Amino acid sequence: xxxxxxxxxxxxxxxxxxxxxxxxxxxxxxxxxxxxxxxxxxxxxxxxxxxxxxxxxxxxxxxxxxxxxxxxxxxxxxxxxxxxxxxxxxxxxxxxxxxxxxxxxxxxxxxxxxxxxxxxxxxxxxxxxxxxxxxxxxxxxxxxxxxxxxxxxxxxxxxxxxxxxxxxxxxxxxxxxxxxxxxxxxxxxxxxxxxxxxxxxxxxxxxxxxxxxxxxxxxxxxxx
Numbered sequence: 001x002x003x004x005x006x007x008x009x010x011x012x013x014x015x016x017x018x019x020x021x022x023x024x025x026x027x028x029x030x031x032x033x034x035x036x037x038x039x040x041x042x043x044x045x046x047x048x049x050x051x052x053x054x055x056x057x058x059x060x061x062x063x064x065x066x067x068x069x070x071x072x073x074x075x076x077x078x079x080x081x082x083x084x085x086x087x088x089x090x091x092x093x094x095x096x097x098x099x100x101x102x103x104x105x106x107x108x109x110x111x112x113x114x115x116x117x118x119x120x121x122x123x124x125x126x127x128x129x130x131x132x133x134x135x136x137x138x139x140x141x142x143x144x145x146x147x148x149x150x151x152x153x154x155x156x157x158x159x160x161x162x163x164x165x166x167x168x169x170x171x172x173x174x175x176x177x178x179x180x181x182x183x184x185x186x187x188x189x190x191x192x193x194x195x196x197x198x199x200x201x202x203x204x205x206x207x208x209x210x211x212x213x214x215x216x217x218x219x220x221x222x223x224x
């Protein structure tokens with residue numbers, strides 16, 4: 001088997017006197033869809049933020065796509081994150097003054113890609129996600145499901161090796177949530193995309209290739 005795409009080893013993290021992660025070990029291989037579950041406050045989002053290099057551990061190591069990411073400088077890490085990791089959050093985080101297309105394009109511009117190249121890729125992604133007729137609408141003119149699919153397109157614009165999602169369906173009704181969950185599997189099929197998704201949605205957790213349960217800062221189960 002190929003080496004894991006993500007290898008987090010003995011990750012510990014505290015905030016003040018509160019120890020949130022207590023020696024987490026997680027491996028994820030390319031093409032997997034992995035759900036991280038657990039009660040509120042268990043440490044799921046903290047772990048996701050560390051895997052996504054948005055936060056740093058107090059101790060432990062994280063190898064992502066062969067890179068020992070926490071050895072990078074802040075500037076190197078920001079460039080690596082922009083090109084290698086896509087993020088989908090519960091509340092979309094779309095910029096309200098820009099259209100769906102412009103929201104998807106922005107990370108490509110930040111990565112220094114040409115305007116024509118990134119615009120073409122953004123249009124292709126939005127078409128793939130069923131948003132072709134809506135791409136010039138602003139977020140306030142889109143439904144919750146359309147906003148979240150726009151956020152997924154934005155996460156994919158730089159061809160990341162990994163997409164991280166934090167409660168992506170938490171703000172959606174059950175039908176839109178189901179559609180979003182199926183979308184992740186469709187994208188895995190089309191793009192061989194790898195997803196790590198923090199969720200309280202038991203239906204999605206059962207669909208995932210693997211479910212990692214965190215309780216009180218430690219992994220208590222890891223399997224189908």
